[in-house]
Amino acid sequence: MEGYLGIDVGSVTTKLVLINREAEVLWSTYRKTQGQPIRVLQGALSDLYNDLSPRVLGVGATGSGRGLVDHLIGADVVKNEITAHAVAAIRHYPKVQSVIEIGGQDSKLIIIRDGVVVDFSMNTVCAAGTGSFLEHQALRLGLRIEELGSIALNANAPVRIAGRCTVFAESDMIHKQQMGHNLEDIVAGLCEALVRNYLSNLARGKELREPILFQGGVAANRGIRAAFERELGKEIIVPRHHNIMGAIGAALLALETTPPESRFRGFSLARHRLVSTSFYCDDCPNTCGVIEVSDGESVIARWGDNCGKWSSALGS
Amino acid sequence: MRIGIPKGLLFYKFGELWQARLRAAGLEVVTSPSTNPEILEAGLKHSVCDLCLPVKVFFGHVHALKDDVDALFIPRGVRTEPDSYLCPKFIGLPDMVRAAIRRLPPVIDTEYNVKERSDEDFWKEVFAQIGHKIQKTEEINSPYPFCKDKKEDSEETERQARAFSVGVAGRPYLVYDNYLNKGIIRHIRRLGIEVVFQTPSAEYIRETMDTLPKWIYWSMAKEVVASVRWMIESEEVDGIILLVNAGCGPDSFMTELIERTMDIQKKPYMSINIDEHTSDVGLQTRVEAFIDMIDRRMKTKAL
Numbered sequence: 001m002e003g004y005l006g007i008d009v010g011s012v013t014t015k016l017v018l019i020n021r022e023a024e025v026l027w028s029t030y031r032k033t034q035g036q037p038i039r040v041l042q043g044a045l046s047d048l049y050n051d052l053s054p055r056v057l058g059v060g061a062t063g064s065g066r067g068l069v070d071h072l073i074g075a076d077v078v079k080n081e082i083t084a085h086a087v088a089a090i091r092h093y094p095k096v097q098s099v100i101e102i103g104g105q106d107s108k109l110i111i112i113r114d115g116v117v118v119d120f121s122m123n124t125v126c127a128a129g130t131g132s133f134l135e136h137q138a139l140r141l142g143l144r145i146e147e148l149g150s151i152a153l154n155a156n157a158p159v160r161i162a163g164r165c166t167v168f169a170e171s172d173m174i175h176k177q178q179m180g181h182n183l184e185d186i187v188a189g190l191c192e193a194l195v196r197n198y199l200s201n202l203a204r205g206k207e208l209r210e211p212i213l214f215q216g217g218v219a220a221n222r223g224i225r226a227a228f229e230r231e232l233g234k235e236i237i238v239p240r241h242h243n244i245m246g247a248i249g250a251a252l253l254a255l256e257t258t259p260p261e262s263r264f265r266g267f268s269l270a271r272h273r274l275v276s277t278s279f280y281c282d283d284c285p286n287t288c289g290v291i292e293v294s295d296g297e298s299v300i301a302r303w304g305d306n307c308g309k310w311s312s313a314l315g316s
Numbered sequence: 317m318r319i320g321i322p323k324g325l326l327f328y329k330f331g332e333l334w335q336a337r338l339r340a341a342g343l344e345v346v347t348s349p350s351t352n353p354e355i356l357e358a359g360l361k362h363s364v365c366d367l368c369l370p371v372k373v374f375f376g377h378v379h380a381l382k383d384d385v386d387a388l389f390i391p392r393g394v395r396t397e398p399d400s401y402l403c404p405k406f407i408g409l410p411d412m413v414r415a416a417i418r419r420l421p422p423v424i425d426t427e428y429n430v431k432e433r434s435d436e437d438f439w440k441e442v443f444a445q446i447g448h449k450i451q452k453t454e455e456i457n458s459p460y461p462f463c464k465d466k467k468e469d470s471e472e473t474e475r476q477a478r479a480f481s482v483g484v485a486g487r488p489y490l491v492y493d494n495y496l497n498k499g500i501i502r503h504i505r506r507l508g509i510e511v512v513f514q515t516p517s518a519e520y521i522r523e524t525m526d527t528l529p530k531w532i533y534w535s536m537a538k539e540v541v542a543s544v545r546w547m548i549e550s551e552e553v554d555g556i557i558l559l560v561n562a563g564c565g566p567d568s569f570m571t572e573l574i575e576r577t578m579d580i581q582k583k584p585y586m587s588i589n590i591d592e593h594t595s596d597v598g599l600q601t602r603v604e605a606f607i608d609m610i611d612r613r614m615k616t617k618a619l
Contacts, residue, residue, distance in 0.1 A: 114616070
């Protein structure tokens, strides 16, 4: 068995896929990053090895932790999530014109025409319209995140909730609860607030033409999808692999480059005891935070310094 | 006599000229270091209220200089051209600085207002405030001295050069301050992309204003809008990035104006809003995606 490995280390979840030369998904995993990307990566690699023991022909990394993957595992392609998501979407739906992607901490809108990205937008600092926001609210209502969608679909009259800021949304939801609105209407209101927030932040001035794909972890929520369809008056397609599209895109990019020899460091890495530490370099006023990963006594990777003094001191 | 010039805001327009003029009068002139985390931190700590980021950072520059100089040079920027104004934060800058930071040396806060007084009169008053006799100096005129590409920067272009360039528009104190703009220029260059800046001429600015529903009120915003127009029309530019700093009143209007009235559909265009919380990773993601977009677009066109 051989294939191309795509790794998407996001803020909340980590995704790995293995695809063959025909771009079919042979194996995939979707797990929580839980603030420990190194350990989660090791676990996923070890599972892949136990399941298939594949020969890895190339590695593509994406997600906010793509640099980490590159330093730790060795990647042939390191790409931003927007390109990765677009590549996967176009491969699976060549006619796609818009991609809505909502992940754990960020959301994106990608506009595609004739198979080429022509415009995109991405939310900035605030996580108000994203998965973390939903998860936090689910927790507060004592629900599992998976339940939110189906509960929302049972609403009769969704309440209006301020979705611009999580702090306001939360007080607004509490207020509506105390007034006596039922759970379904509140949850549906939450979904609508998120969609309104997304559309006013990201879709402002952009034309969402069909087919519209909805990717990312939040696409599993049927309530959000329904709210998008209501708000836009258009059909929203949720791809089968919606939650691992970023990783698929990264694997496709690795396939596209077909490296003669992959930089992949091998599965044995999963068995090592890797420890990461960090320090601030005081040699200049930039005070870069330097991250260091060591395997036993030896430092295997170091990054984060602007000038390259620490990362290059490592040699090979 | 040692005069300190904080390296922020109008420094990025007139800094070289100011230094030359003061030095020619026999004064010792120092500037604060380029923006760094310490300066940003001091600026955030000393700023009076919810100001825009460059003004906050300016306070940090004042803080870095104040104990080391006999006087601070912070002219009150009112008008840099006869028919429009600078933002009120420039007009009130010396007062805000005095209100916010204690134990300051004397502040030279001469009003810079090209409608009310000549350049010569401006310097006369500057030297009167300093207590120096004016000495005739030859005309020194170098607007935007920082537009020039720095050699060391362009040498960072290690990877093979890609065949396109990106225009970066925005206020000089954001575009040319490599720490404040989160190193975005360096980052674009590292990807092998050429960065193009443009300072439009007064005539081009007037021409641009005539294409808008109404002339813009603020001088710097006029320059930004005109430079975006130039980038839209220029063959030299394949994509446009507009840098805006959070909390900038005029630019929140300008961004809308540009997006609504100008032909930005013609080229890949992206506006980036920067504040002190902007994460480097998020910024890099957007820059990389933007470059990829242009790259893939050009490849398909070439086919």
